[in-house]
Amino acid sequence: MSEIKLQKSKTAEAGTDFDIDHEDVPFNKLTLNVVHPVSKQEIYIEYNKSDSKDVLVEKEDGTYVEEADVKYLKESWEATEYSFFLENSTLRHAEEGDLGDGVKNFAVPKSTNTYDEVYVNKKLVRTDYNIGLWQSDKLIEEVEKVFGEDQEWKSNRFNIIGTYTAHEDAPLRPPYTHEKTYSWYNVYNYPSQELLDEFKVPDVGYEYHVWHSIKYNTVTGKKQLKLVIADNEYTSNYQKHPDTFIPRPEVPLYSAKYRSFFFAKIFNEDGTEADQYDVFFVTTKDIMKEFCKEKGLDFPMPETREDDFVWIYGLVYDKNTLEIKQVKGYVRYPTEEGEWL
Amino acid sequence: MATPSSGAISLNEMHVEAGGSSGTTCSINDADIRLIADKSSGATASWNDYYSRAADWSSTMTVGDGTIASSDGYTTTTTRYRGYMTSTTISATAVPSGGIGSMNDYQDSDYLANAVIDVLAIFGDQAGSSSNFRLQIFNGTISNNDTAFKSVVVNGTTFNRTDASFGQNNNADRVYTIWTWSVSAAVPDASSDAYAPFGVANVSNTITFRRSR
Numbered sequence: 083m084s085e086i087k088l089q090k091s092k093t094a095e096a097g098t099d100f101d102i103d104h105e106d107v108p109f110n111k112l113t114l115n116v117v118h119p120v121s122k123q124e125i126y127i128e129y130n131k132s133d134s135k136d137v138l139v140e141k142e143d144g145t146y147v148e149e150a151d152v153k154y155l156k157e158s159w160e161a162t163e164y165s166f167f168l169e170n171s172t173l174r175h176a177e178e179g180d181l182g183d184g185v186k187n188f189a190v191p192k193s194t195n196t197y198d199e200v201y202v203n204k205k206l207v208r209t210d211y212n213i214g215l216w217q218s219d220k221l222i223e224e225v226e227k228v229f230g231e232d233q234e235w236k237s238n239r240f241n242i243i244g245t246y247t248a249h250e251d252a253p254l255r256p257p258y259t260h261e262k263t264y265s266w267y268n269v270y271n272y273p274s275q276e277l278l279d280e281f282k283v284p285d286v287g288y289e290y291h292v293w294h295s296i297k298y299n300t301v302t303g304k305k306q307l308k309l310v311i312a313d314n315e316y317t318s319n320y321q322k323h324p325d326t327f328i329p330r331p332e333v334p335l336y337s338a339k340y341r342s343f344f345f346a347k348i349f350n351e352d353g354t355e356a357d358q359y360d361v362f363f364v365t366t367k368d369i370m371k372e373f374c375k376e377k378g379l380d381f382p383m384p385e386t387r388e389d390d391f392v393w394i395y396g397l398v399y400d401k402n403t404l405e406i407k408q409v410k411g412y413v414r415y416p417t418e419e420g421e422w423l
Numbered sequence: 424m425a426t427p428s429s430g431a432i433s434l435n436e437m438h439v440e441a442g443g444s445s446g447t448t449c450s451i452n453d454a455d456i457r458l459i460a461d462k463s464s465g466a467t468a469s470w471n472d473y474y475s476r477a478a479d480w481s482s483t484m485t486v487g488d489g490t491i492a493s494s495d496g497y498t499t500t501t502t503r504y505r506g507y508m509t510s511t512t513i514s515a516t517a518v519p520s521g522g523i524g525s526m527n528d529y530q531d532s533d534y535l536a537n538a539v540i541d542v543l544a545i546f547g548d549q550a551g552s553s554s555n556f557r558l559q560i561f562n563g564t565i566s567n568n569d570t571a572f573k574s575v576v577v578n579g580t581t582f583n584r585t586d587a588s589f590g591q592n593n594n595a596d597r598v599y600t601i602w603t604w605s606v607s608a609a610v611p612d613a614s615s616d617a618y619a620p621f622g623v624a625n626v627s628n629t630i631t632f633r634r635s636r
Binding site for chain 2: 099101102103104109111121123124125126127128129130131132133166169170176190341
């Protein structure tokens with residue numbers, strides 16, 4: 083770890099300044115100059131007394147800070163600002179009928195006229211269409227050939243459905259085995275007890291997010307349920323909650339925004355759980371690129387798409403070994419002329 | 424107008440800044456004069472202690488309330504805002520459409536470099552328990568020291584300047600300086616529920632900026 087000796091400066095990447103608190107006690111504060119991840123404007127930041135005390139090291143010859151702490155603070159700020167940008171650009175208030183039973187305080191996309199592209203190793207591996215688009219009808223037809231009207235597909239106008247494309251250097255993510263697998267997402271609804279019972283999901287007290295997916299493998303005729311799980315005390319504190327703890331690989335720095343980090347598990351119809359878990363997070367392109375480089379992973383976005391606004395990244399990993407199997411990036415696009423971002 | 428920052432300073436200047444009439448009888452131990460330097464009765468004080476001092480600045484806010492939809496990926500939430508937020512287009516802080524609330528006074532020559540207050544509000548994600556209390560002004564170069572303010576009292580709750588993070592952008596379309604305090608407070612679902620430090624929406628709350636304490 084290397085330390086930086088700080089100078090009093092409003093223009094240095096990292097600096098220090100003197101201040102006096104409300105009890106007239108003098109202290110030094112950390113100052114940073116950062117670049118906004120979207121507007122690219124330079125912003126000057128001073129940390130408060132408490133946060134400055136946590137990272138500054140006072141020595142006889144001056145004030146120091148660990149280089150790693152400066153990097154952490156800058157990247158954490160960038161990731162959070164990026165998520166603020168995304169959230170303020172894409173959603174609107176929910177109206178009557180937008181949200182399912184018991185779902186409160188959620189906003190919904192500004193448009194249903196959108197589709198999501200999922201990239202792995204610079205290849206398009208999945209496209210998810212809003213359920214109201216004509217492309218969705220084609221996919222529903224394929225599912226119904228094998229499974230019939232298994233669900234009320236259009237129960238919510240924000241539901242989505244998609245299918246997969248495998249590539250030699252971006253194969254199907256495990257545990258899926260066939261391209262002709264269709265993902266139907268039921269959005270703005272908690273998974274019903276009936277659905278959890280159908281897949282024999284044990285009740286361990288997880289906090290589920292308000293969307294879940296049923297995966298229809300039209301080759302084998304089997305279904306799987308993907309549940310999205312909030313990260314909280316029960317999933318993150320092994321000492322207190324060993325039975326509900328979700329092991330996770332190292333992840334890049336992500337937004338500090340509430341709910342911008344979560345997991346997903348896939349259940350088979352017999353109640354067994356897939357060996358692969360998903361972890362999702364919001365971060366910037368630069369942070370994700372550096373993480374992938376450090377870990378020897380493939381950055382998911384192709385060059386032509388990497389400056390599009392990736393609204394979430396995901397890692398598919400083995401729950402036993404924590405080995406990362408796949409890195410995913412999700413981008414949302416409008417289907418025709420219109421505003422999205 | 425604040426007392427001088429250096430050089431000669433008279434007792435009369437202190438008295439006038441404390442709210443007294445020029446030329447009237449006063450003493451250095453009068454309560455109003457002690458207050459602008461935050462001195463207790465009989466405490467030792469030097470003339471220097473009275474440099475750059477200003478009387479408190481109080482304003483009345485009609486507390487507004489609003490929400491903004493937000494999203495991280497598939498995850499979507501609603502953020503609630505309570506306090507005052509300008510209807511003018513600003514940078515850095517999302518504002519509910521049309522702004523919220525109002526104040527009877529948005530600037531003072533002795534505080535915040537006489538800049539206009541654009542935001543004095545708390546906000547947080549509904550269903551969450553952490554919030555940010557934010558002061559944003561229309562000035563991109565002000566120094567973060569007691570000449571701006573030392574503390575601000577909102578509806579009885581004190582926020583010390585040095586407990587806030589500070590951000591500044593002099594290149595934005597509307598330049599800004601922001602102080603943000605992290606607050607642990609349950610975020611209400613409705614405007615009729617109190618949201619500390621403010622009470623319910625559409626009532627009056629007193630805001631007092633201070634330079635001495």
